[in-house]
Amino acid sequence: MKPIPIIVCGKSAHVAVGVKEGIRPAYEADQIEALHVVQSVEAGVRDIPPLLEESPPSKEWANLGTQEYGKKVAAVIAGGGYNDAAFEQLRKACDGKSSIPWLRHDISKDIDPRQPRPIEYGEQIAKKIVQCLQGLEKDKKMDKDGVYWF
Structure with missing residues (x-):
């Protein structure tokens, strides 16, 4: 099976790398691959x-x-560092470009934002992303525009 390319928007490099590594073994035979990692709103609007x-x-x-460009992106994932305004800025820049799910991290569910993130935090977030993507795939929503929380 071909890897499922996603874009990961994460402001912290160590968390983004943890997410990238944590999503690799997902989907049993399939893999999810972080095609591109965005670390700021400006980079997201541009890239x-x-x-x-x-x-x-x-x-x-x-x-x-992975920078294996030329593939159809399956989803855009935004980490907890992107507030409502930043997330909307990213979405607006992409208006009309595709019909894919956009996932947002609900940080209120798992960590005090004032505390430092443990080293394994990115891998923990990756598990939530995989579960959300699997649910969207099961519900046949992978080719539909929408915002989904994980």
Whole structure:
């Protein structure tokens, strides 16, 4: 089976790397791959729209994702560092570019935002992302625009 390419929006590099590593063994035979990792709203506004159109972003910026561009992105995942305004800014920049799910992390469910994140935090978040994506796949919502909390 082919890997399922996603875009991960995470402001913390160590959490984003943990998410990237944690999603790899998902979906049994399938894999989820972090095609591109966005670490700021500005980078997301710049990079996500071309990725949704299966075009590579500018090569002048380093990226933590697999960078195997030219694939149809299956979902955009936003971590807890993106508040409502930042998330809406990302969505607005991508308006009309695709019909895929956008996942948001509900940080109120798992950690005090004032506390530092443990090293395994990214992998814990990856499990929640995988569960959410599996639920969307089961409900046949992977090709429908919408916002879903994990």
